[in-house]
Amino acid sequence: MKKIIIVLFSFLLVFNIVSVYPLKASAASAVVDSPGFQEEAYKALVNGIIATSALGVGVYDAVTPEFEDVKKEALASYEMLSPHVKESWRQSLIQAQTLPGLYVDSSNVIWDSLKTTVTGILQKKSVETYGANGGYTLTRYGSNVFFQFNTAIPLKIDYVNFEDDFYTADYLNFNIYRSSGVVTQLSAKYTSGGALSSDFFNTTQEQYESLLARIENISTPIGLINLINSYSTQATYSLNFPTDAIYDPTLKRALENDIPWMKDAGLVLPMPEAYHPTTNQRINVNDSTGAMTLPDGSIYQGDVTWKSPGITTGLDTLGNPAIGWTGTNVTTGQSTWTNIKTGETVKTGEGTGTTPPGTTPPKDTTPGTNPFKNIVPLALLLGLFDLLVAVIWYLIRMFHFIVTIGFIRETQITNPYFLWFRDLTILGIKPYSMTINLAIFFLGFSIYKSIRRVFG
Amino acid sequence: MELAQLFTSIVTLLTDIVEIVRTTVGLLNGVNFNNSIVAEYLGYVRFIFGPTLWLMFSTVLLIPLGVTVWIYCLKGIGYIKEILPW
Numbered sequence: 001m002k003k004i005i006i007v008l009f010s011f012l013l014v015f016n017i018v019s020v021y022p023l024k025a026s027a028a029s030a031v032v033d034s035p036g037f038q039e040e041a042y043k044a045l046v047n048g049i050i051a052t053s054a055l056g057v058g059v060y061d062a063v064t065p066e067f068e069d070v071k072k073e074a075l076a077s078y079e080m081l082s083p084h085v086k087e088s089w090r091q092s093l094i095q096a097q098t099l100p101g102l103y104v105d106s107s108n109v110i111w112d113s114l115k116t117t118v119t120g121i122l123q124k125k126s127v128e129t130y131g132a133n134g135g136y137t138l139t140r141y142g143s144n145v146f147f148q149f150n151t152a153i154p155l156k157i158d159y160v161n162f163e164d165d166f167y168t169a170d171y172l173n174f175n176i177y178r179s180s181g182v183v184t185q186l187s188a189k190y191t192s193g194g195a196l197s198s199d200f201f202n203t204t205q206e207q208y209e210s211l212l213a214r215i216e217n218i219s220t221p222i223g224l225i226n227l228i229n230s231y232s233t234q235a236t237y238s239l240n241f242p243t244d245a246i247y248d249p250t251l252k253r254a255l256e257n258d259i260p261w262m263k264d265a266g267l268v269l270p271m272p273e274a275y276h277p278t279t280n281q282r283i284n285v286n287d288s289t290g291a292m293t294l295p296d297g298s299i300y301q302g303d304v305t306w307k308s309p310g311i312t313t314g315l316d317t318l319g320n321p322a323i324g325w326t327g328t329n330v331t332t333g334q335s336t337w338t339n340i341k342t343g344e345t346v347k348t349g350e351g352t353g354t355t356p357p358g359t360t361p362p363k364d365t366t367p368g369t370n371p372f373k374n375i376v377p378l379a380l381l382l383g384l385f386d387l388l389v390a391v392i393w394y395l396i397r398m399f400h401f402i403v404t405i406g407f408i409r410e411t412q413i414t415n416p417y418f419l420w421f422r423d424l425t426i427l428g429i430k431p432y433s434m435t436i437n438l439a440i441f442f443l444g445f446s447i448y449k450s451i452r453r454v455f456g
Numbered sequence: 457m458e459l460a461q462l463f464t465s466i467v468t469l470l471t472d473i474v475e476i477v478r479t480t481v482g483l484l485n486g487v488n489f490n491n492s493i494v495a496e497y498l499g500y501v502r503f504i505f506g507p508t509l510w511l512m513f514s515t516v517l518l519i520p521l522g523v524t525v526w527i528y529c530l531k532g533i534g535y536i537k538e539i540l541p542w
Contacts, residue, residue, distance in 0.1 A: 380470065383477035390484040395529065401489040402522030406514035411499030440509050447516065 274304045
């Protein structure tokens with residue numbers, strides 16, 4: 001009996017393979033392999049890619065007018081598409097938006113405009129002042145934009161997070177995260193000629209509004225190219241200032257003048273302190289006139305070392321003498337430390353309340369020194385949460401598929417050879433029906449046997 | 457090495473990790489479980505089997521096999537969780 005069942009099942013398997021694959025090769029691929037179909041599909045694909053990508057480039061036009069010709073070309077190529085191709089793109093976009101775990105955001109569009117504008121604002125002064133290694137870098141991962149000063153800047157802004165409300169027409173809402181844990185919620189109203197249009201984004205109101213309109217009009221192919229570029233479920237934009245000190249008052253004033261919303265948010269940069277490069281004497285600088293005077297009252301003209309204010313500890317986090325103290329590295333055997341301001345001398349290990357130099361670097365408890373403490377775990381947790389959601393959806397969809405296998409729609413076989421075999425009658429016997437009936441019988445009998453073995 | 461460089465390298469490493477996670481999420485979201493190849497093949501099988509034999513075949517063989525595979529996926533996730541240090 002076992003042999004018969006095995007033979008029957010193997011026959012069924014072989015029969016499936018033999019009967020199905022020639023059919024697939026002949027009937028199913030006949031349409032796809034036809035040159036007309038391939039040509040049409042290729043045309044639609046290429047036209048769609050050209051239109052969407054070039055329209056995506058057209059968004060650059062909001063901040064860079066030199067893409068005008070590219071935009072015209074793109075719109076012309078998009079208009080050349082046939083209506084049913086446009087409709088298919090639109091339908092695919094709608095379908096993509098309704099899929100779980102996927103939705104269209106405009107992070108790349110925003111990122112590009114943000115990068116362009118912020119670069120335009122700050123490139124001049126920072127690069128001119130500090131050269132190629134100075135200034136800042138804009139880095140991006142996912143939909144997060146990190147804005148990092150290469151010079152040491154005591155900006156006290158660690159993380160600026162643009163919420164989803166960024167898209168609203170009237171307000172730009174974002175949170176400013178400081179490494180001390182304080183979160184400042186800032187809602188800047190967008191007005192004509194205000195800070196957002198002319199100063200922050202360096203665009204006119206019309207350009208900004210057109211950008212917003214294009215972003216919000218999700219039925220255009222712009223949304224599709226964003227879908228292609230990013231499957232992100234987070235629309236988060238951040239400006240990051242990871243370093244802790246701006247040493248140069250020129251950059252401080254430049255930042256304060258170029259980013260007016262910093263003042264509006266109460267983010268006043270501390271004035272750096274000037275010291276003599278050789279004697280480390282404190283030099284008083286008049287903030288308005290720029291005149292420099294030594295502690296004895298004499299006027300000083302020359303190079304100045306700018307240092308961040310407010311640090312009174314003897315060592316920084318790396319074990320080197322902090323600002324305000326002289327001395328060499330602890331690893332070289334330095335034993336005496338001198339405070340520049342007060343002149344007091346402290347030996348190693350004899351730190352007092354405000355003078356804690358020692359052989360081991362003290363823990364840096366100054367707020368605003370380690371912004372990554374707050375930022376990076378957040379991003380990582382968001383990513384891991386996305387991963388968890390994706391895995392859960394994977395399992396749910398797989399289980400759904402497994403359970404609904406029995407309800408798969410049957411594929412009609414119109415192959416004349418198969419139909420001939422199905423209707424074949426030899427002396428009143430139909431081999432096809434007989435095979436199936438025998439399979440049903442023996443399968444049921446085997447189930448009956450196994451049930452009887454277990455429960456009988 | 458300067459502090460800014462250290463932070464930058466740390467951020468670069470972490471951004472790489474986040475990028476990998478995001479790519480994995482995209483791949484997982486992109487898996488199509490109404491796989492047209494499998495569905496088409498099983499559609500032919502159903503047409504050839506007929507309703508009775510297909511009912512027996514799917515309920516007795518296909519779905520138990522699939523559920524077994526699904527449970528093995530869960531076990532694999534458990535093994536991955538055992539390897540992870542947290």
